[in-house]
Amino acid sequence: MDYMEKYKMWVEDPYFDEQTKLELKNLTDEKEIEDRFFKDLEFGTAGLRGKIGAGTNRMNVYTVSLATQGLASTILKRGEEAKKRGVAIAYDVRMYSDKFAEIAARVLAANGIKVYLFDGIRPTPMLSYTIRKLGTISGIVITASHNPKDYNGYKVYWEEGSQILDEIADEILSEISKIGHYKNVKMMNFDEAKDKGLIEILGKEIDDQYTREILNMAINDENVDKDIKIVYTPLNGTGNKPVRRVLKERGFNNIIVVPEQENPDPTFATVGYPNPEDTKAFKYARELGLREKADLLLATDPDSDRVAVAVMNDNGDYTYLNGNQTGALLVNYIVTQRHAKNDLSSNAAIVKSIVTGDLGKAVAKKYGVTTFETLTGFKNICAKANEWDITGEYKFLFGYEESIGYVYQDLVRDKDAIVSSMIIAEMAGYYKNKGMSLLDVLENMYSEYGYYAEKQISIVLEGIEGQYRIKRMMDDIRHQPIMSIGEMMLKDTIDYLRDETDAGKSNVLRFFLDDGSWYAIRPSGTEPKIKIYIYTVADTKENANEKIELIEKVVLHRIESVN
């Protein structure tokens, strides 16, 4: 069926509800119809993610129920035991998140699969934790993470507690393709499923366990200035209760929460784009921080798997750390402290993505800790922890990405802003006790390891047109790489789509220059963007920044010249 036939089917078929039909009938722009129906939502970097609305390429009760039936069939193939182990479901603050979670629960229950559904909003990492605690076969989180308000998403997890990799995703997709019409999706009444014990509601008990286990992960409790003043914003997402609770129970009493962004708001009215990678998300936190003279600002994204940090500088304002800097600081803190305590196993390893910078790796190396690199997607980072559970080859110490995702140890198999906020607060308090800010620590690291600098640029290109243009941009640079930038000559290229690498296959290009700088280009798997990552290391900050600027200018010029 082409997009128009699919559109007509949705408008005419009595299976679809009246509101959906009305929404579709009111569409006047054919481009919009095409965008809604030209394909089905795809499993990208982090599961299904798309705009909320009617259509096969949108997040709605129909696409969610279809995906869940595919997941149910995949579980059923694994027999009775898998059915009993069941599926844990969490959801965030977004529009329809609770409704989609309920639909998913009803579809699984109708298939005879046990469901553990949270009684309210929870952070994504709690789902990972819960899967491991309850021993479920799978898990779902309804969230679009940091995307704008009109998006939602559906992340699927497997028994190890991390997001599914391609093998299971392909199996689910193949089961979805066998379903045919949406009416073949099974669905049970919610109350009936609860009465039959097929849906069980999760609450306080699991919150308590999670908090307790995180508190046990403290590295230092003494020599930490717990009076450090931190302004925290959950950006109207799920972080408010768990982050505050963990910090409070660790004894940090000087935590001030941004009042306007404390409570859940699916429209993210105070922030617009709720991505703390973007320093604009700190607007309210900064203002409050300046008034309160806070040492640190912390911001978690709506599903609380990612956290960003800003540090009070000598000019009395805040310096925003990017994900590479926070990641490197955390590697440095964890590794040096554990080393000093003689608590660093000889097979300890850290894991980062291929588009994450190298400062953390340099620190790890000094202390005999191995660094592994995976494709983008925290599922790939945590897959290492899962693998080492079986082989015992390495001990997963820390995983991180430039996109402000971090996890310490392997209690949770996803990035975890709750665990990370606690370790960041501890780290900042530890150095404050020594009279240093995190900026001082970073500066010391640069003097020891070299001035690492980085820049990430995203170009937003929406809709089908955008998708095609991103493809043309990738094709263009893939076939005609830039041979020199100023005095820097292209030395090596990795095309992760075509070359055999340890990381695996993905549409990513990495270009290495002869002075040690490198840059990577890839389409985002979660947003309509092409992303460019630029890295360098030099003897001074000025030299490093100069190189970054030059690379940025040349690469951007080239990419943007592709129509």
Ligand SMILES: O=P(O)(O)OC[C@H]1O[C@H](O)[C@H](O)[C@@H](O)[C@@H]1O
């Ligand atoms: O760069 P993208 O494909 O948009 O992904 C951005 C981020 O999305 C999710 O949060 C993934 O778990 C991360 O691993 C990834 O870095």
